[in-house]
Amino acid sequence: MTGIIIKPMHKLGTFVPKFYRNIFVQPVRSQSSYATERLEYTNYGIPTEVIKHIKEEKTFDLKKGEVLVKFLASPVNPADINTIQGSYPIKPILPAVGGGEGIAQVLETEGGGHHLPGDWVLPARSMSGTWTSHCVFHETELIKVRQDISVEGAATLMINPATALRMLEDFVQLQEGDVIVQNGANSAVGLAAIQIAKKKKVQTINVVRNREDIDSLKSYLTSLGATHVLTEEEARRSWRELPRPRLALNCVGGTSSTELCKALADGGVHVTYGGMSLKPVTVGNSHLIFKDISVRGFWMSRWYKEQGVSQARLDMISYLADMVHNGELQVPPLINITLQDYQQALESTLKGFKAGKFMFRFS
Numbered sequence: 001m002t003g004i005i006i007k008p009m010h011k012l013g014t015f016v017p018k019f020y021r022n023i024f025v026q027p028v029r030s031q032s033s034y035a036t037e038r039l040e041y042t043n044y045g046i047p048t049e050v051i052k053h054i055k056e057e058k059t060f061d062l063k064k065g066e067v068l069v070k071f072l073a074s075p076v077n078p079a080d081i082n083t084i085q086g087s088y089p090i091k092p093i094l095p096a097v098g099g100g101e102g103i104a105q106v107l108e109t110e111g112g113g114h115h116l117p118g119d120w121v122l123p124a125r126s127m128s129g130t131w132t133s134h135c136v137f138h139e140t141e142l143i144k145v146r147q148d149i150s151v152e153g154a155a156t157l158m159i160n161p162a163t164a165l166r167m168l169e170d171f172v173q174l175q176e177g178d179v180i181v182q183n184g185a186n187s188a189v190g191l192a193a194i195q196i197a198k199k200k201k202v203q204t205i206n207v208v209r210n211r212e213d214i215d216s217l218k219s220y221l222t223s224l225g226a227t228h229v230l231t232e233e234e235a236r237r238s239w240r241e242l243p244r245p246r247l248a249l250n251c252v253g254g255t256s257s258t259e260l261c262k263a264l265a266d267g268g269v270h271v272t273y274g275g276m277s278l279k280p281v282t283v284g285n286s287h288l289i290f291k292d293i294s295v296r297g298f299w300m301s302r303w304y305k306e307q308g309v310s311q312a313r314l315d316m317i318s319y320l321a322d323m324v325h326n327g328e329l330q331v332p333p334l335i336n337i338t339l340q341d342y343q344q345a346l347e348s349t350l351k352g353f354k355a356g357k358f359m360f361r362f363s
Helices: 078-085 151-155 160-170 188-199 214-224 232-238 254-263 285-289 300-307 311-325 339-348
Strands: 004-006 023-025 032-041 052-060 066-075 103-109 120-123 134-138 142-145 179-182 203-208 228-231 247-250 269-272 279-281 294-297 334-337 357-361
Touching: 032 339, 052 134, 052 339, 066 120, 066 151, 103 151, 142 311, 151 311, 160 188, 160 247, 160 300, 160 311, 179 188, 179 254, 188 203, 188 214, 188 247, 188 311, 203 214, 203 232, 203 254, 214 228, 228 232, 232 254, 247 254, 254 269, 254 279, 300 311, 334 339, 339 357
Parallel strands: 179 203, 179 247, 203 228, 247 269, 269 294, 334 357
Antiparallel strands: 004 023, 032 052, 066 103, 066 134, 066 357, 103 120, 120 142
């Protein structure tokens, strides 16, 4: 919207007083007020100590190209906790709002028609602050997603299923009948990898930690499409009997990552995307010399930064959303909570043996 310039007039005896000459008339913008809440931190540190729950009435004055959204749901991922701690490579400018993933609905827009009120959108930028009821983005920082899937399915598309898909497609050209192996198979990425591999007709060897309800966990992973599910102890005794995988996905590190090297076929690729044990990846000399395996790493945020809002990225989100819609990609077990109950999520997300992933829900 542009201002209006009233120019001096001296035509046919018309005279405009000097006071009224060259007046810039400010455009009137529609301003809407909303009851908002967010989880904000002004310092890096222990999340339960630095995060504050803030509720306030806010008025939003959108500039050209901006979009106001209301978040519907936002999960709590380990990287969110690491970011607040200050140990993650991405360090938001403080004060910052927590959260790096979520599904939002467009409320108002001053954009060019890319997004309309009512559309569902995903933030395109990593760690963009999604633990908030309302937020303003530039229209180029949002990705539209189909609305005929569950809120939970849409809210969890951008990180874990996307990580699984990229690792399955970008390191080895897997063919129908090929085999992959992964540790941490009951993690959100692991669950997605099982289901995406099933769609691609790729077999999976899935390693998990032993626990009291191990039979129940094995049944659950098998129901998702897992070919083999083994505890770490079982896996060590079984590598010789199992088919040799071309690709290994590691989110644990330490001795668990070494076991994946033992399992790999000659020329296989070992990809690390997490380090839950906080121990380094250890590769035996024999694995490199005699098996010629490759050791790689993957970070979803780097891929997003390199891609921007590319067609490859849009196609990936569409592919995963279609899987959710078709019942081929199930949402991981979730624990729905409100922002005011944030302490529980911050204390438990980095711990093992959780009942599910925490999800902030907004009314």
